[in-house]
Every structure is written in structure tokens, then in C-alpha cells.
Amino acid sequence: MNLFLKNWMISIWVLFFLLLVLVPMDAVRPDPPLSSIADPVLPTEKKPPFSQIPTEDEAYSPGVSEIIVHHQDLNKKILAALIIASTLLAGILVFLFCFWIFKQKNSEPLNAKKTPKRQDTSKGLSLGPILDKFTPSRIAGKKGSVTVIDYEWLVSATNNFHEENIVRVETSGHLYKARFNDHFVAAVKRVHGRGPDTQRGFENEVEWLGKLKHQNVVNLMGYCIHDDTRFLVYEMMHQGSLEYQLHGPSHGTTLTWQHRMKVALDIARGLEYLHERCNPPVIHRDLKSSNILLDSNFNAKISDFGLAATGLHAKNKVKISGTSGYVAPEYLSDGKLTEKSDVYAFGVILLELLIGRKPVEKMSPSLFQSIVTWAMPQLTDRSKLPNIVDPVIRDTMDLKHLYQVAAVAVLCVQPEPSYRPLITDVLHSFIPLVPVELGGSLRA
Template sequence: MKTKLLLLLLMLLLVLHKPIWTLASPYPLAPSPQGPPFSPFPNSMSASSPAIVMGAEEQQIDSHKKMVIAIAVASTSLGAVILSVLCIWIYHSKYPSKSKGKNVQRSDAEKGLASSPTLSKFSSIKLVGKKGCVPIIDYKQIEKVTGNYKESNILGEGGFGCVYKAHLADNLEVAVKKLHCENQYAEQEYENEVELLSKIQHPNVISLLGCSSNEDTRIIVYELMHNGSLETQLHGPSHGSALTWHLRMKIALDTARGLKYLHEHCYPPVIHRDLKSSNILLDTKFNAKLSDFGLAITNGTQNKNNIKLSGTLGYVAPEYLLDGKLTDKSDVYAFGVVLLELLLGRKPVEKLAPAQCQSIVTWAMPQLTDRQKLPNIVDPVIKNTMDPKHLYQVAAVAVLCVQPEPTYRPLIADVLHSLIPLVPVELGGTLKVTQLPQQVLPANPHEDSSP
């Protein structure tokens, strides 16, 4: 930008160079087409020699005056041009264009994953091509590193397949999702996830490392999240014992940051559509990352005719379940359910009888707004470990997020701003505390708590 402006200034100087000296010259370059210049003296006076001398001197003085005036005018014009160019340069330096702003925003997001592993860095991994910008890994190598999909390596199960833990060469641990794409829906989810994750880069979104395929089998390789899913931590064998109040608020904050990126910083915006505790993964420091983008869609492409009604019972927003209406507020509803899980330690849907279930929203809503009842329904693991004001604030945020009417729900950006003051600075928020709880992290943070 600076170089272009300097070249523009130089061109202006070259253009102005000739006219400046033309104006400053006391002698015309060519006779005027209208005849000789007008003389203020009558013709009779030019016959006498003293009058001629005096006339010549006055003419010379007049010419010098014109030259001075011309130089002054030209200098003023040049100064104005230089000042204008300088103002334009300062403006562009201070206020870059919107397109440039978007590029900066994307590059900032990319910095968040600068330290994440990419398979192209490891020479021992056999790559057989690329799918867009995603490395394609040799399928036989995937079979080998998963122990031919050994059952003991299973980290979790989904609708179309399982996720396996694998050790690649160069001491790289990864998670391998194996999908059985025997129908169009499974194939569509695979294509959708690879395409979206290849474009999404954020510290709170899972990193896609590569993919592979063999006949009807599709493989997606991600970074390994050593502490498994939030669902496993809350509802697994440990029953949330590793998650302190502050860690739970950190996980909620990280999740909100990931959603805000999808809703406000992706072009076009992305709706996750399947946000739940099993799709929130935790690394060794309990940083939370959104995963499983098979059902995600870009905002504006959805309608009742071109998308299949999908989601998980307990997390699906009422307007989507009843009318097929899907917006970013649908993700906000699901986030509210996750927040209730963190707060109460209960599953999103619990069985009351063989043919009867109750959602956490229906059960908790009457008690969340009652300050006397609220402390009694909090997860016993974190009961009495937080500032009561913070407890009431989180409960209020959850209540707003799970409102039946989507227009009453806040934007995820508003949720994010409400949670930041509740998370200690050491964990990514702005809360300053003199001493964190004794067990901020579990005794062995590297222990894989996945089943």
C-alpha cells in the first residue's frame, strides 16, 4: 500500500513538473492566438525612447510578479495534492477495508491452531493424495495403526460407526472415526464434515488431520483429545469428580467461544445442529473443542424440504422439532441444555418408567428460578464450592437459553460475555481469585478417561 501511494505521488510530481515551469516563465512559449498581449500604454508613447525603457522595466517587473504569483499558486496546488495523498495513506493505514478485515480475522483464527499437528509434517505417514486441502492417508496404514480396528481401541460410538484411538509414527496420537457409508445419509455426513472442518480453524473446534476411504468405508482422522468427551466426564464412571466449578465454567466458556466463531465469524455462518455433551471433547488441560460436524449446515441453505430432521433427543430445540425451523438460536438452546448438565450433573433425558422420560429442562425449570430451591439441585460434586451470586447468574443464563420461544433466547455472543467474568484468568476468563480450588486439574491430567 505504501509503495503504491509513493508511486502515485511521484506520478503527480511528474505531471505537475511541466505546468509549474510554464507558469513561472516570464516569456510565453508561443504567441497568443488572439494577437499580442494587451499593453496598458497607448501607441503614441512607444515612440519615445525613455518611455520604451520605462515600459520595458515595468514589463519586466510585472513579469517577475507574475512569475512569483505563478510559483506560489503552483506550490500551493502541489502542497494540497501531497496533503491529500498523505491523508489517503493515513486513512487506509488506520481503517483497512472490510475484505482485508475478514482476511485478518481468518488469519487470527488460523493462529489458534498453529501448534496443532498436521499429518503432512510427518514423513513416516504415507499420503496418497489430497481431498481439497485435506491429506488423504493410505487406508492400509490406518488399519495397521488401529490394530485392524481392535475393540480395545474404541473411544466412542456414533450413528454410522466408531471412533478409535491410534498411535502413528513420530509419537503422534490421533482419533480415527470409521464410518460405514452404505447409504446416502452417511456419505453426505462424511462429505459435509470433511468439507466444513477443512475450512474451519479455531482453538475451540476439533482439528481435522486427514481422511481416507476404501469401498463403503470412510475414515476421518482428528487430533486426539485425551480427556474424552464432556458426556464421559459427567455421566461416566467418575461422575464429574474431576470437574470443579471453575473447570465447568471454563468448558462452558470454551463451548460458547466455539459456537460464536461458527455463528459470527464463518462465511457463511455455520449452525452445528448436533451440539451435545458427547460432541464436546476435552484435551489434557480440559480445553473444550466442538466436534462431529456431520449434521452441520451453513445458515441460509436450510428449509423443510432439503434437510432431514436430525439431532439428539433432549438437545433439539422445540421450534425445530415441531416446525423444522432451524436457526443459530437452535444451537443456543442445545448450549443451554449442556449448561444445565454442567450445573446439575444430570443427563438431558432421564427415564422415569419403561415408557416415560423426562427432560432436564422440564424438571429443572421451576427450580432454577427459585433461589431457595436452586442450591439443592446443584450437582453434589460442586455443591457449596462457588459464589452463590455466580450460581444464580449461570442458572439465569441457562433459563434464557432454553426458552421455548427462540426470539427470547440470547445470541451466543451475549452468553459468552455473561460467562467470561465467572471464569478465572488462569482458565481463560477475567475473574481474579486469590486461590483456585485445590483440585483444579485431576491428579493425572494425561489419563485418558474415555471408555
């Protein structure tokens, strides 16, 4: 509307200019009295105060006739100029009015298309790109920031949970590859068990992953409850778990030294987010290689938060949970759970990356050996250390870097929690060991 008023004022100035151009200056100059033209009075002459009845010669004086004709011509010119100017002004006003109506009609649809992005305001991260993957007709609702997905859509996406779509089998459930459309594939976990512990773990997973948003924490895209069966839908991690890469058919051949250091750095970044940036701090409580997932570029993300607890809850003794070989001694013996319990589990994973062995190995039907117990005496001996490194990566790294990683691992698996470093210190120790192109600071 302001533009319309501005254009209207411009039109007025245009009209004024046209009047100045089209109307001669004589038309606006005041005419002298007729008497002064017909009968000029010299200074030495005296004119009678009142004119008498004109004589016949005066009534038809040629000078008077020319003046009358001249005035008629001027009037016609003025009238023509006014008509032309008025027509132009009317045309301009009609054009501006139509243009204003056109702009008003077209501005509303444009504004209507600008829909606000869905955001988790507490984290400042947009959830739109994730939630938009799902067809609205297939969404049954939302719980917090997590989408509730229609069961029939899961059946269709997994081909009725066909065995060919099984990605891996875990103790907690089968993981299926689900193709929701031509451009979007996700992982659907069918949770096993129906007891109270399973229910509690499922709710814990949904609650935590609905809050936690970090590049090294797996994205929970939705969930579904059908009768007594529960499903979790995650982003697809194409390289599977770290356990599968290290101890599966490939036996670690796909993981170079640099990739292993990157995985360690990614896990440390994820734990640093949980321990230092969440308020209150979050303790994963079940950190292990099978819960570290790798995407197509071997970026590592922490998953499975079914046992996670806050630092506030961990001050008291909690029920012993976790996986053998990863559980910290103080938690196993006394139920004392702290952030240092996750640091211990990280140290075990670091030994897996370094040595290539499982955290617990069966030596005989009744004898099991922990990787920590077996490796600790050799980790501190520089002459023996290169010999226990995974043969796949042996002699592929700088020995100085190998000694640094071994030193970090030894500190992380210390029996006494106070001797273990903070995860922030671990993080900073790994950054110089990872190449710049993989997210560290090491330059070739």
C-alpha cells in the same frame, strides 16, 4: 557482486597508498635541465645559444656521472615498488574472487532450505504443523486442505483396529486410538453405515472441518475411504467427550466448578465463531455433550459437523435431525432452523454441567423426562436452586455465580427463539465467571 566491486575499489586505494609510501618524492619531482646543473648561468652572464662540442673535461664531468647513477637508482626503486604493488593487488583480487565464488556456492543451499509454510490463506492459519505429522509416503492425496491418508497406515497405527484401541463407541461409529509414530497419536473414527445419509454426513464433515479453523473447533487431520468403509482422523482429545466425563464411570468428579465454567466458555467461543465470524453463518444442528471433546487440559472443542448447515440454507424448512433432548422446540415442530437452535442446545449442555443429569431420563418403560422440563421451575427459585446442583460441585462455588449461570441457562432454553440471547451475549456473560488462568477475567 556489489561487495566484490566495493572490495576492488578498496584495493585500488591500497595500491595508491603503497605507491605513495614506497616511491620517494624525488622520483616524481621533475628533474632540472642538465645544463643548469653543470653550468649555471648568472644573471650578468650570457650563455651561447647553442652548446659546442663538449671538451674532454666536460664529457667526463663528475657532476653528470652522479646524476646518471641517481636516475638509475630511482628507476630501480620505482620498478621494485610497481612489482610489489602489482603482486599485492593481484593477490587481493584473487582472494576476493575466490571468496565471491565460495559465497555464491554456499548461498544457494541455504535458500533452498527455506520452504514456504503451508497456509490456509483465507484464515491465515498455518496447516504445516498438522500435515507434517504424516509421512509423505503415507499420504494418498489431498481434498481441499484435508489430507487423504493411506488405509494400510491406519491399519498399522490401530493394530488392525484392535478392540484394545477403542476409545469410545458412538452411534455413528467406533473411535480408535492410533499411534502413527513414537511422538504422534491421533483418533481414528471408523464410520458406521453405508446409506446415502452416512455418505452425506461424511462428506459434510470433511467439507466443513476442512474450512473451519478455530481453537474451540476440533481439527480434522485427514480421512480415508477404503472400499465402502470411511475413516476420519482427528487430533487426539485425551479426556474424551463431555458426556463421558459427566455421565461415565467418574460421574463428573474430574470436573470442578471452575473447569465446568471453562468448558461452557469454550463452547460459547466456538459457537460465536460459527455464528458471528463465518460468512455465511454456520449452524451446527447437532450440538450435544457427546460432541464436545476435551483435551488433556480440559479445553473444550466442538466436533461432529455431519449435520451442519449454513444460515442461508436454514431459512427454508430442513429435515429434522439431531438428538433427543437437545433439539429446539421450533425446529422439532416446524423444521425452522436458526442460530438460536444451537443456543437452545447450548442451554441444555449448561444444565448438564450445572445439575449433572442427562438431557433425557427414563422414568418408566413408557415415560421419559426432559431435564429442561424438570429443572425449569427450580432454576428460577433461589431457595431450591442449590439443592438441584450436581452433588459433586455443590457448595464449591459462589452463590452469586451460581445464580448468574442458572439465569443464562433459563434464557437459552426458552421455548420462544426470540427470547433466547445471542451466543455473543452468552459468551460475555461467562468471561467474568472463569479464572484468568483458565481463559476468563475472574481474579482471585
